[in-house]
Amino acid sequence: MIHPNSVAVLPFTNMSKDVDNEYFSDGITEEIINVLAQVKGIQVTARTSSFAFKNQSMDVREIGDKLGVAHVLEGSIRRAGNRVRITAQLINTQQGFHEFSEVYDRDLEDVFAIQDEIALLITEKLKAELSRGTSMPFSNSHPKNTQAYDWYLQANKILYNGLPQDVNKAEELYKKVVDIEPDYALGYSGLAKCYLYYGAIQSMDKKAAFDQVEVYINKAFEIDPQLIDGHITYLGYMFWQNWNIPLALEHLAKTIQQLPGSAELHVGRAMILLIDEQYEEAKASMRLALQLDPFSVHVRHRAGVLLYCTEQYAEAIEQFKHEANNSVRNDTDFKIAWCQIFQKQYDEALHILNTVAEHPHQVIAHEVAKAYLYLQKGEITLAKEWIDTALNRLKTSQVPFPDYNLAILYMLLQNEEKMWDHLEKTLESQVPVALFTKVDPLWKPIANKPRFLELINRYMYSNIVNIKTNTQEEFTINLPQVLYIEAEDNYCQIVYEDTKYKLAKKLLRVSLKDLEPQIQEDSFVRTHRSFIINFQKKWQLIGKSKHYRFKNQAFEVEVPLSRSKEKEVLSQFKSLGLFTK
Template structure:
């Protein structure tokens, strides 16, 4: 593009790519649209009227000598945040938005302004053996003065009581009106077993980072130690359903375990919103029971209207890709963004909804927003690659999609993205190399989702084999089948084939 002066580009980075000898310089095509989105987003949310009864809970600082104790300090803050988020009279900034300030030396008044809250809770945790020191202070954003502070020197046995005391102190100092059932939420204990609780906090720590196999092991240990630990079962359900939905493991292997864990969580505590959300995805992508899927998603949101993942999954996967209700799906994604203005995943999922609904220019800008918040993630680069792909900016798309595949250690679904890209660029040799890689994985007995193989053959132009793999996906209850009807990244020739409509009819999608 160096000889096309009318096209403006911006250097992004230099990458060493697979099967390419020399480092490749990646440039981004600059459009006429304003793309400095995060700043405008900040301005939009900081300009909002700050509610008097509103708070952000920052991650507590790990003061222990062992850096591995970070999961514990993060977990204490997250548990307090989650408790407060159930209080109707208190606005609470979401976890992702609050935890973005971790490790940053920033004025708390500025934090409050950016998040649109009137108070900020910060603290620290020092854990050594069985002794525990937790400090907490509540800061008034308007003037930077303390509203309340406390230091707790206790034994580990008192960790649950400390969390309750901090939450109650916040409600008193912010003059939050507590309903009777909300008082019980604050003082509710989900386990009295400290060992199980620590495994649970480790599980949450890994789940938030999407280290799915690591979090799975921690949640398993938590429920082995305390079989009545509802929140640990909810974490298990989340991990299993995500592993199945994204084709990391076969659906028949993990989806029944997701249902079992979610049912256990609900049996022990039916006030939890998370297991209902997991069941929503389970019924949609494993049983194809659309009524149960929708009911469980709605139950999750009813229990906690501030549950961001509930709005994202229901709006994107169910309303958009299953029912084809793009505007309604977009509304739920907008709610998620309002709740978590700094959560890249909400923007990334909204991009897919907008793209599916045909709002291409708005979709591109939304992808840019999500990417700018999470430039180093696989999903951020993947979605930015698609954004450029659908503007036919294939060179820019290649930089992002190849980097995304590298970040995922060349996961199968990322490799299919490259086949889609290379065939569109008439780079048949490169597409063939990636296709051969997927075939070798299958031959070696490594798991590759049947839908993924179907898409790969579809992009390569072998439609008969694409349908062979779709039939196999049907027998396996492959999770991707639930989104097939409106999935925008499907091979065009596969969708246009007369057999596709007949295949889709077997899934009995809602009218």
């Protein structure tokens, strides 16, 4: 049944002489969608599904039927110099008649007022009880400079449609925006999204990227604490920074209450629930996302990932095929081939691997995929040839996610020592693909092995802590990264291994006495009144009794063992064999 207060905003037609102004008409359309999405009681079709009908000559009643909406807003934009003409018509999709038709001839700087006027007109038509005097939840964060807004719309289009190498172009435009409009919250939120992307795929140092996300998102909230775009970006930052699944689900629930019609939020929730093995809830969230945004290639792609992870390969392929000819952002063809391998459709999979180039977002190299395929097919000689080819490529050229690919190859070679080593490096570096390790059918042959379960538990669940200090500062750390903690008066120095396997330090204003209860791990042991050591790391016992020290060879650091704790510590950890003398 179609909800009476449902509406789809179709892409406004660019009537300007300059076809390059398309980003402007698309941007205005998206802004109206965003405004309406914040009005409770109105169901708004997501951008991607509305834009699926761009440049299509279809009867609005047919569009309404496909999108499941009672109303459609369509219009056009003509821009000439500093003047803009916007036409807008709200059409009832059941009867085909116009609810209203308006024409706005204004200066470009009035475009924000036009957006709000159109949204208010729609709201009045769909919610008769909402009067013109009622407070609307529209953002007041509009730039005063029209050039800044123009750059903002250009950056949005690049970020939405672009390939990884285009993100820096969006970043440059957002920086130009805030340079001339330092109080424009959405400009800072845009910059935060760019650095969130860099940090998530680790195209730059992860810590440096997330530090920038924090700076920009805090600046956005300082200007506009209710900024929805900022809160969505903040959710991504929280999750990708430390993989804190319970905290991410908690904040998602709160944000969805504020924006229940966001397919993006429901997709995010579905993916996190999948990672946490809450399969039925994940599918329910994904069904809702598909209902809200049925033509979104992003939603379809994530639905395909969920179905693949739950071993519903035919259904996964159907979802991927929805976007096969409509996406430059995803490795759709490869994922179809990968599902076909698991369905034993080897010839079909080989055809894709032999004819489709690797995608920038593709995780598994073609050579590795072919080695896996031939081994599953039982053609051992060909499998070994492709394993050798893949190993050679990984040694001689830049391949995304090398440790992940090496872990697969050594699993095929049944070399468990090297497989565990590279799988642990993948999890420790927190690259995106590692999130799905526990639920990916690829790892099913080793999923019940104690070492696999130990790695998953160590890097994905109970080992991330937010250390509280005597100031407002908090420090989030994955405990397996910590080497040792040293007290310095009322401060503590946390010495840890960063994602680049280099030694890093963080000084916090908190005593060792107050910090120790925040670390509930058996591997963290007080060896001295000023030191706590993590015995998950490799330590060597050096020196003589009463003067023992623990030495980490990798980083050439030493930690003392006090006389009073010598007997207790040595008896405990010698029995466990966690260090050598």
